[in-house]
Amino acid sequence: MTKTYKAIGINLKAQGFGESDRLVTILTRELGLIRVVAPGSRKHNSSLGGRSGMFVVNELLIAKGRSLDKMTQAQTIKSYPGLAKNLGKLAASQYLAEIVLCQALSEQPQEELYELLNEHLSRLEALPNTDNKSILAHLAHGVFHLLALAGLTPQVQVCCLTGRSLTPDFTDPHWRVGFSMSAGGTVCLQALARLRESGRESVGGVGGVGGKEGKEGEEDITPPLSPHSPHSPPSPHSPLSLTSPAIVKEKLSSYQTIIHRQETPVLSSRLNATELSILQQLSQSEIMQDAARNSGWLSIEQILRQYAQYHFGRPIRSAALIDSYFAANHDATF
Numbered sequence: 001m002t003k004t005y006k007a008i009g010i011n012l013k014a015q016g017f018g019e020s021d022r023l024v025t026i027l028t029r030e031l032g033l034i035r036v037v038a039p040g041s042r043k044h045n046s047s048l049g050g051r052s053g054m055f056v057v058n059e060l061l062i063a064k065g066r067s068l069d070k071m072t073q074a075q076t077i078k079s080y081p082g083l084a085k086n087l088g089k090l091a092a093s094q095y096l097a098e099i100v101l102c103q104a105l106s107e108q109p110q111e112e113l114y115e116l117l118n119e120h121l122s123r124l125e126a127l128p129n130t131d132n133k134s135i136l137a138h139l140a141h142g143v144f145h146l147l148a149l150a151g152l153t154p155q156v157q158v159c160c161l162t163g164r165s166l167t168p169d170f171t172d173p174h175w176r177v178g179f180s181m182s183a184g185g186t187v188c189l190q191a192l193a194r195l196r197e198s199g200r201e202s203v204g205g206v207g208g209v210g211g212k213e214g215k216e217g218e219e220d221i222t223p224p225l226s227p228h229s230p231h232s233p234p235s236p237h238s239p240l241s242l243t244s245p246a247i248v249k250e251k252l253s254s255y256q257t258i259i260h261r262q263e264t265p266v267l268s269s270r271l272n273a274t275e276l277s278i279l280q281q282l283s284q285s286e287i288m289q290d291a292a293r294n295s296g297w298l299s300i301e302q303i304l305r306q307y308a309q310y311h312f313g314r315p316i317r318s319a320a321l322i323d324s325y326f327a328a329n330h331d332a333t334f
Helices: 081-085 087-103 111-126 132-149 189-205 245-252 273-281 285-293 297-312 319-328
Strands: 004-017 021-028 032-038 057-063 069-078 177-180 185-187 218-221 256-259 269-271
Touching: 004 032, 004 087, 004 111, 021 057, 021 111, 032 057, 081 087, 081 111, 087 111, 087 132, 087 297, 087 319, 111 132, 132 285, 132 297, 132 319, 177 189, 185 189, 269 273, 269 297, 273 285, 273 297, 297 319
Parallel strands: 032 069
Antiparallel strands: 004 021, 004 057, 021 032, 057 069, 177 185, 177 269, 218 256
């Protein structure tokens, strides 16, 4: 007897499989990420054709298979037809779906991730088709929330080097703060400059081989003395007494110097006061009320994209659609 199970899920990816089937990747509340075959769904009159499309939420009846499970019944609960009517919304939705695919787990409940994705897709669909800046803002907002759910929230409230709070200075047009992916978030440029300077001083203060000069924080490791150690006077019966003075001098200088330094983070970008302020408020839904009034969303999306790619270890392919769409609509958007 064929075993079946039920699940409620949203389609995140669909690709051709065989002559007339589709292989659909679905995020379910109960079972996490699953991959099932929708048999005959590419046929013109198939009942599973529309139900196996992107961003369709179905109540599913699935039959267990040897290698792949099969979708036997699907009852549509919700769909997002408005996303396909606007290229910017569709690209942003695919972008969010790709991040979900990077972080979703299989064979484990993913209810919170499921609800969060549907919430942001609903917000994108509800936006006016002509409001390109809000599309970009909602995309950045969704990416930030997904990163937070995965435990990858970038540090934007304090400096990652000093732990001191960062307050945007809107009075100085040249004010900037750094962002480092390896450090995990924002970096005070003055603290970074001091760290680099101290690193140069440490390198310059190290003595030659066998020298005792060095800066504070260095540790000299000298091998322990033994009866035949070159640091103790040679015994008259020791083989070392037959060694030439030049060789003795070389052995006396053969110890290691270990230098402990704080790693200097590499900056991926620099943020002005407006951009830092947006990042610091992305965890709050209130910022989206005036999203169209704020500038800097393009930079924020780029920062979050690089940060996500760095931590997930893979490129976000849908981001190319975002780049081409907003490049073509740059004048109308910004």
